[in-house]
Amino acid sequence: MLLTKASEYALLSLIMISEKDFPQDVDTLSTKLGISKSFLAKILQSLAKENILKSFKGTKGGFLLAVDPEDITLRTIIESAEKKPTKVFECSLPDSKCPSGKEDFCKLLPVLTKLQMKIDLFLDKITLKDITEN
Amino acid sequence: MLLTKASEYALLSLIMISEKDFPQDVDTLSTKLGISKSFLAKILQSLAKENILKSFKGTKGGFLLAVDPEDITLRTIIESAEKKPTKVFECSLPDSKCPSGKEDFCKLLPVLTKLQMKIDLFLDKITLKDITEN
DNA sequence: ATATTTAGTACAATAATAGTCCTATTTTAA
DNA sequence: TTAAAATAGGACTATTATTGTACTAAATAT
Numbered sequence: 001m002l003l004t005k006a007s008e009y010a011l012l013s014l015i016m017i018s019e020k021d022f023p024q025d026v027d028t029l030s031t032k033l034g035i036s037k038s039f040l041a042k043i044l045q046s047l048a049k050e051n052i053l054k055s056f057k058g059t060k061g062g063f064l065l066a067v068d069p070e071d072i073t074l075r076t077i078i079e080s081a082e083k084k085p086t087k088v089f090e091c092s093l094p095d096s097k098c099p100s101g102k103e104d105f106c107k108l109l110p111v112l113t114k115l116q117m118k119i120d121l122f123l124d125k126i127t128l129k130d131i132t133e134n
Numbered sequence: 135m136l137l138t139k140a141s142e143y144a145l146l147s148l149i150m151i152s153e154k155d156f157p158q159d160v161d162t163l164s165t166k167l168g169i170s171k172s173f174l175a176k177i178l179q180s181l182a183k184e185n186i187l188k189s190f191k192g193t194k195g196g197f198l199l200a201v202d203p204e205d206i207t208l209r210t211i212i213e214s215a216e217k218k219p220t221k222v223f224e225c226s227l228p229d230s231k232c233p234s235g236k237e238d239f240c241k242l243l244p245v246l247t248k249l250q251m252k253i254d255l256f257l258d259k260i261t262l263k264d265i266t267e268n
Numbered sequence: 269a270t271a272t273t274t275a276g277t278a279c280a281a282t283a284a285t286a287g288t289c290c291t292a293t294t295t296t297a298a
Numbered sequence: 299t300t301a302a303a304a305t306a307g308g309a310c311t312a313t314t315a316t317t318g319t320a321c322t323a324a325a326t327a328t
Contacts, residue, residue: 001136001223001224002222002223003222003223003246005226008223008226008227011242012232012233012242015241015242032231033227033231033233034227034228034231035227035231074245088135088136089136089137089141089142090135092139093142093167093168093169094168096168097166097167097168099146099149099150099166099167107149107266108142108145108149111208111260111264114256115253118252118253119249119252122249123249130245132241
């Protein structure tokens, strides 16, 4: 699976947060989604660290979008939630064992890199606005 | 990560197997790749079960391609190795908690389904022949 | 016959994901 | 100015998926 629950929860929270113009707190959000409060808190904190969300402590605190929905791409959201880029594949063999043998390039890498590029392009093109509007 | 080592090893093995016209045994293949013999055996057995490979027991036994390289798609190989379709995402929330709320559809699903379709299309289009020839 | 090789299953180890818990800090508002 | 409400952060635990091992059975070439 390319995306984990961290991304799922991040995206669903962002949809909910973007609908309001006052901060949504983790307790409210996690209750609405029916998921763990602490886990969601960690995820939203990651999004805040990456400047997708602005966080407010204290009473009436919570999370607000830090930027316009059209400036937040799916890729940014997902990479922030997963705390690493979403990779199709990572070669695990040492060069010496690559069956490409004499030829000094891997036969697999070019095709999988092409797929990676397609995915990245897609995730870069879709913004939170695209998801929420309609 | 979309692909696990099972797919990586499956693909690399298929590249090697397709280069020979006599059966390649697991011991030889695993040694060449520098990976676990039993693990690779299980993977190749999966491929045989899905009729990607033909297996031969006994002395001089091993694995051979069961069909022409141009008839084996990346998707078939990967799904056989992973023993399940490669999914971008699987919704884990009950409908009642989906923040799409009143509207009875998920805002996330359409966009992620579109990505899934793009990936599937790509994996269906590439064959083992495309990978091996160069 | 026997050595070689795949088939199959049950098990074990490791790693990634998902989730919990506690304490500290900040902020609002009574 | 203090109490309550919230995020911040880190350490820890639990669960699940991946990766790998071990063993036994079945088939086959020589």
